[in-house]
Amino acid sequence: MAESTVLNLVLWLPALGMVALLLAPQGSDRAVRGFAFVLMLVQLVLAAWLYQRFDGSVPGLQFETRLPWIRDWGVHYHVGLDGLNVLLVALTAFLGPLVVAGAFSAVQKNVKLFFAMVFFIQFAMLGTFLAQDLFLFYVFWEAMLIPMFLIIGLWGGERRIYATLKFVLYTAFGSILMLAAVIYLVYSESQYTGALSFAFSELGRHPLSFGAQSWMLAAFALSFAIKVPMVPLHTWLPDAHVEAPTAGSVILAGVLLKMGTYGFMKLGFPLFPDATRAFTPALMTLSVVSIVYGACLALVQTDIKKIIAYSSISHLGYVMLGLVSLDLMGIQGAIVQMVSHGLVAGGLFTMVGMIYERCHTRDLAAYGGLAKLLPVYSVFFMILTLASIGLPTTSGFTGEFMALLGAFNAAWPQYQAGNSLPLVLAVTAVAGVVLGALYMLWLAQRMLFGAVKAPHQPLTDLVAREKAILVAFVVAIFALGLFPQGPLEKTELAARDYQQRVLGTRLPEAAP
Amino acid sequence: MNWSLILTSMLPEHLLLVGMLAILGLEIRSGRPRDGFGPAVLFVAAAAAAALWLYASGHAGAPFPGHFSAGPAATLPKAVLLALGVPVLLISRDDFTETPYYTLMLASLYGACLVISSDSFPTLFLGLEIMSLPVYALVLLGLLRAQSAEAALKYLVLGGAATATLLLGISFLYGWSGSMDLAVFAAALAGSDPLAMAGVALVTAALFLKAAVVPFHAWAPDAYEGASAPVTAYMATIIKAGVLLAALRVFGSAPVVPPLVGLLAILPLVSMAWGNLAAIRQTSFRRMIAYSSIAHAGYLFYALLGDGAGRWEAIVFYLLAYGLMNVLAFAALPRGADDERQDRLDALKGLYQRRPFAAIMIALAMLSLAGLPPLPGFAAKFLVFKNVLAAGYTGYAVAGLVASYLGLYFYLRVIQYMFMSEPEPAAARGSPRRYAVAASLLCLVPAVLLMLFPGWLIDRL
Numbered sequence: 001m002a003e004s005t006v007l008n009l010v011l012w013l014p015a016l017g018m019v020a021l022l023l024a025p026q027g028s029d030r031a032v033r034g035f036a037f038v039l040m041l042v043q044l045v046l047a048a049w050l051y052q053r054f055d056g057s058v059p060g061l062q063f064e065t066r067l068p069w070i071r072d073w074g075v076h077y078h079v080g081l082d083g084l085n086v087l088l089v090a091l092t093a094f095l096g097p098l099v100v101a102g103a104f105s106a107v108q109k110n111v112k113l114f115f116a117m118v119f120f121i122q123f124a125m126l127g128t129f130l131a132q133d134l135f136l137f138y139v140f141w142e143a144m145l146i147p148m149f150l151i152i153g154l155w156g157g158e159r160r161i162y163a164t165l166k167f168v169l170y171t172a173f174g175s176i177l178m179l180a181a182v183i184y185l186v187y188s189e190s191q192y193t194g195a196l197s198f199a200f201s202e203l204g205r206h207p208l209s210f211g212a213q214s215w216m217l218a219a220f221a222l223s224f225a226i227k228v229p230m231v232p233l234h235t236w237l238p239d240a241h242v243e244a245p246t247a248g249s250v251i252l253a254g255v256l257l258k259m260g261t262y263g264f265m266k267l268g269f270p271l272f273p274d275a276t277r278a279f280t281p282a283l284m285t286l287s288v289v290s291i292v293y294g295a296c297l298a299l300v301q302t303d304i305k306k307i308i309a310y311s312s313i314s315h316l317g318y319v320m321l322g323l324v325s326l327d328l329m330g331i332q333g334a335i336v337q338m339v340s341h342g343l344v345a346g347g348l349f350t351m352v353g354m355i356y357e358r359c360h361t362r363d364l365a366a367y368g369g370l371a372k373l374l375p376v377y378s379v380f381f382m383i384l385t386l387a388s389i390g391l392p393t394t395s396g397f398t399g400e401f402m403a404l405l406g407a408f409n410a411a412w413p414q415y416q417a418g419n420s421l422p423l424v425l426a427v428t429a430v431a432g433v434v435l436g437a438l439y440m441l442w443l444a445q446r447m448l449f450g451a452v453k454a455p456h457q458p459l460t461d462l463v464a465r466e467k468a469i470l471v472a473f474v475v476a477i478f479a480l481g482l483f484p485q486g487p488l489e490k491t492e493l494a495a496r497d498y499q500q501r502v503l504g505t506r507l508p509e510a511a512p
Numbered sequence: 513m514n515w516s517l518i519l520t521s522m523l524p525e526h527l528l529l530v531g532m533l534a535i536l537g538l539e540i541r542s543g544r545p546r547d548g549f550g551p552a553v554l555f556v557a558a559a560a561a562a563a564l565w566l567y568a569s570g571h572a573g574a575p576f577p578g579h580f581s582a583g584p585a586a587t588l589p590k591a592v593l594l595a596l597g598v599p600v601l602l603i604s605r606d607d608f609t610e611t612p613y614y615t616l617m618l619a620s621l622y623g624a625c626l627v628i629s630s631d632s633f634p635t636l637f638l639g640l641e642i643m644s645l646p647v648y649a650l651v652l653l654g655l656l657r658a659q660s661a662e663a664a665l666k667y668l669v670l671g672g673a674a675t676a677t678l679l680l681g682i683s684f685l686y687g688w689s690g691s692m693d694l695a696v697f698a699a700a701l702a703g704s705d706p707l708a709m710a711g712v713a714l715v716t717a718a719l720f721l722k723a724a725v726v727p728f729h730a731w732a733p734d735a736y737e738g739a740s741a742p743v744t745a746y747m748a749t750i751i752k753a754g755v756l757l758a759a760l761r762v763f764g765s766a767p768v769v770p771p772l773v774g775l776l777a778i779l780p781l782v783s784m785a786w787g788n789l790a791a792i793r794q795t796s797f798r799r800m801i802a803y804s805s806i807a808h809a810g811y812l813f814y815a816l817l818g819d820g821a822g823r824w825e826a827i828v829f830y831l832l833a834y835g836l837m838n839v840l841a842f843a844a845l846p847r848g849a850d851d852e853r854q855d856r857l858d859a860l861k862g863l864y865q866r867r868p869f870a871a872i873m874i875a876l877a878m879l880s881l882a883g884l885p886p887l888p889g890f891a892a893k894f895l896v897f898k899n900v901l902a903a904g905y906t907g908y909a910v911a912g913l914v915a916s917y918l919g920l921y922f923y924l925r926v927i928q929y930m931f932m933s934e935p936e937p938a939a940a941r942g943s944p945r946r947y948a949v950a951a952s953l954l955c956l957v958p959a960v961l962l963m964l965f966p967g968w969l970i971d972r973l
Contacts, residue, residue, distance in 0.1 A: 022872065070967035072825075073898075110864075139885040146879060149924065153932045161932060168924060176917045179894075180910045183901045 018119035036115040040096040047093030056490035074197035083494020120147035163243035174223035181219035207508035213275035227260030241309035246353025254346035270501035291317030295435035322403030330406015337399025347473035369452035395480035531555025548614030560594035599951035616646035624754035663738025674721035681714030698766035736802035745842035749835040765820020783810030788919035818899025833888035843951035844873035846942030862935030882923035
C-alpha cells in the first residue's frame with residue numbers, strides 16, 4: 001500500500017462514516033455510538049502511523065497526492081503533510097475518538113445525525129489542514145460551517161439558535177471577502193504564468209504590489225482573525241461556546257480555532273510578506289490586546305464555560321504573538337501552543353460537560369468543595385487547570401514560554417534601535433500569564449474547595465469511560481510538556497521556511 | 513431540404529412534438545379523459561436522451577441555415593433542460609392527471625429547445641413565446657386558490673409587455689442593420705449608434721423582464737405563489753434557464769462595453785441584494801423561492817460581464833447546479849390537501865423528526881442555493897464571480913459577493929425550521945409526493961457527481 005493512501009484514508013474515513021450513518025436505517029443508538037468510536041479509533045491509529053513516519057529532516061510535502069480536479073482552472077486535489085500541519089492533523093485525529101466517547105451519554109436525541117455531523121466536521125477540518133490547493137482549502141474551510149451550524153443548533157443549550165446563526169453569519173462574512181481575494185490572487189499570479197493555478201506552491205512566487213498585498217492580506221486576515229478569534233472580532237465565540245454541546249465546544253476550542261492561526265501561518269503571512277511586515281505592529285498589538293483582554297473577561301465571568309471560552313481568546317493571542325514575532329523560537333512556540341491549547345481547552349470543556357451532565361448548571365456560584373464530593377474529578381480538573389496556566393512539565397508551559405521568548409528575541413534588537421513598542425507589548429503579554437494564573441486558580445478554588453455545595457446531590461464520581469478520556473488528555477499534555485523535542489524536530493524546517501518567506505519580499509523590483 | 517438532417521438535428525424537438533400529439537391523440541381516440549403522465553415522462557426522457565446522444569456523438573448541423581442549428585453548444589444545454597424536465601413531470605403526478613397539463617408542458621419544453629438552437633431573431637422570438645405562453649395557462653391550471661387567477665393574469669400581462677418590448681427591440685435592430693440574424697446584436701454592442709443601442713437595451717430589458725430581474729421582478733412572487741408546486745419548480749428552473757440561454761444566444765461572445773456595463777452590472781446586482789433581502793421577510797415557501805430566484809437571475813446575468821468562453825461555461829454550469837437543487841427542494845417538499853397552509857414556512861418546522869429523508873434533501877438544496885461548499889452551488893457561484901473578476905470588474909465582484917452573503921440567512925432559516933424547531937400543532941403536515949424519491953434521486957445523483965467531479969463538466973464547457 002502506497003504511503004499516500006494512508007493519508008487519504010485518514011482524510012476520507014470520516015466522510016465515509018458520515019455517508020454510512022446518513023444512509024443507515026434508524027437503528028439502535030448503541031450501535032451508532034460503537035461504529036463512530038471504532039471508526040475514529042481506526043483513523044487515530046492511521047494518523048499516528050503517519051505522524052511516526054513523518055520525517056522532519058525532509059523539506060516539503062510528504063505522503064503527497066496530487067490529482068487534477070478541475071483542469072480548466074488548474075485546480076488539483078492536492079493533499080499532503082508538511083511540518084506546519086503534521087501536528088494539527090495528529091491533534092485532530094487524537095481528539096476525534098475523545099469527542100465521540102465524550103458524547104456517548106450527553107447526546108440522546110438524533111444520535112445518528114449527531115455522529116454524522118461530527119464525522120462531517122472531522123472531515124472538513126482534516127481537509128483544511130491537508131489541502132495544498134487554495135480552491136480545495138476554501139471548499140473545506142467553508143464546508144466546516146455546515147456541520148457546526150447543526151451541531152450547535154440542534155444539540156445546544158437554550159439560546160442555541162441565536163448562537164449558531166451568529167456563529168455562521170459572522171464567520172461566513174469573513175470568508176466571502178476571502179473568496180474575492182482568492183480569485184483576485186489567482187488571477188494576478190496567472191498574469192505571469194499564463195495559466196490559472198491554485199497550488200500553494202505556485203502562489204507567492206511572483207511580484208505583487210504593496211497595495212494589492214495589503215488588500216488581500218486584509219481580506220484573508222478578516223476571515224482568519226474571526227476564526228482565531230482576535231479581539232475585536234471575538235464576540236461570536238462566547239455565545240457559540242456556551243450554547244454548543246460539549247462535543248461542539250471541544251471541537252471548536254480544540255481544532256476549529258486553530259484554523260485561523262493555521263490560515264495565517266500557511267497562507268496569510270507568507271503570501272503577502274511585505275504587507276505583513278508593514279502591519280506587524282498592529283498585528284502584535286491586537287495579539288497582546290487579545291491576551292490581556294481575553295484574560296480580563298475570563299476573570300469576571302460567572303459561567304464556567306464562559307471562563308474557558310474567554311481563556312481561549314487569551315491563549316490564542318500567544319499563538320498570534322509567536323507567529324508575528326518572526327523569530328524561530330516564537331514560531332515553533334506558536335505551533336506547540338496551538339496543539340497544547342487544543343489539548344488543554346479540549347480537556348477542560350470535556351470536564352465542564354461532565355459536571356454539567358451531573359448537575360445541569362454551569363453557574364459557578366452553584367458549586368463549591370467538589371474536591372470532597374468528586375475527588376477523582378477534582379484531581380483531573382486541577383491538572384488541567386495547571387496545564388492551562390502553563391505550569392512547567394505541561395504542554396502549556398512549552399508553548400507559552402517559547403512564544404514569549406520569541407517575542408522578546410524579536411523585540412530586543414528593535415528596542416536597541418529605538419523602537420520600544422515590541423518590548424512593551426512583550427512585557428504586557430507576560431502580564432497575561434499572571435492574569436491567566438489568576439482566573440484559572442480562582443476558578444479551581446471556587447469550584448473545588450471551600451464549603452461543599454452542588455445541585456442534584458448525591459453525585460457519582462467519574463465512570464471508567466470518563467476516566468479513560470481524561471487520562472488520554474492528561475497523558476498527551478504531559479507528553480508534549482516533557483518531550484517537546486520530537487514535535488519540535490518535525491516542525492523546525494517548516495517553521496524556518498515560514499520565517500524565510502515572511503522575511504522575504506514580493507514587491508515588484510524598481511524600474512529595470 | 514435535407515430531410516435526414518432535419519430528422520437527426522431536431523430529434524429532441526421531434527420527440528417532444530410526437531409526445532404532444534400522442535397524448536392528445538390517445539385521448540381523442542379513446543373519447544374519455546386519459547392520464548397524460550406516462551407518455552409525457554417517456555417522451556421527455558427520450559428527448560433528453562436524444563439530446564445527450566447528439567451531444568455525445570459530436571453532432572453539428574444546421575437544418576435551417578441561419579435560423580436553426582444544433583451544434584454541441586445547443587445539444588448540451590438542451591440535454592440539461594430536458595433532463596430537468598423529467599423530475600418536474602414526476603412530481604406533477606399528484607396535482608395533475610389531465611392531458612392538457614402534459615401537452616402544455618411538452619409544448620413549453622419545445623419552445624425552450626427552439627430558443628437554444630435559434631440563430632435568428634424570428635426563431636428566438638418564436639421559441640420564447642412557445643416556451644412562455646403555455647406557462648400562463650399552467651399557472652392557472654391548478655387554480656389552487658383565488659389568487660391563482662390574479663397571479664396568472666399578472667404574469668400574462670407582464671409577459672405580454674416583455675413580448676412587446678422584445679419585438680420593439682428586434683425591430684430597432686432590424687431597422688439599423690436590415691438583418692434578422694442574431695449576430696446583429698453583437699454588432700450593435702460593438703458600435704455606438706443610438707438606434708442600435710436602443711435596440712440592445714430593449715432586448716435586454718425584455719430578457720430581464722422574463723427572467724425577473726429587479727426592477728422587472730414584481731410578477732414573480734405572485735406567480736410563483738399562485739401556481740402549484742411543480743409549476744413553480746418549472747418556472748424557477750426551466751423557464752429561467754430558457755431565458756438565460758436566450759441571453760447567451762443573443763450576447764454570444766461579444767464583449768460588453770461601457771454604457772451597457774452599467775445596465776448589465778447594476779440591475780443584476782440590485783436584483784441579488786433585493787431578492788436576498790426580501791426573501792428574509794417571506795412566510796410562504798414558494799414566495800421565498802421566488803425572491804431567491806430573483807437573486808439567482810442576478811448572478812446569472814452577472815456572468816455576462818465576463819468574456820465569451822467564461823460566460824458560456826458559467827451560465828450552463830450554474831443553470832444545471834441551480835436547476836437540480838431547486839427541483840430537488842420541490843421534489844422532497846411534502847404536499848398537503850390545503851395548499852395555502854402547506855406552503856407556509858411554518859409547515860416545515862420539525863420536518864426532520866417526521867420525514868428525515870425529505871428534510872435532508874431540502875437542506876442540501878438550500879445549502880447549495882446559498883452557495884456553500886462543497887455543494888455544486890458553490891462551484892457555480894465561483895464560476896460567475898471568477899469571470900467578473902477576470903474581466904477586471906473587481907468592485908462589482910466584491911459587491912456581488914457581499915450581496916450573495918445576504919442570502920445566507922434565509923436559506924439557513926429553512927434548515928433551522930426543519931431541524932431545530934418543534935412542529936407547530938396547527939401547521940399542516942402533508943405527505944410526500946408519489947414519486948418524491950425517484951424525482952429526488954434524479955436530481956440528487958447528478959448533483960453529487962457534479963459536487964465530486966465539477967471538472968468533468970467544466971472541462972467540457
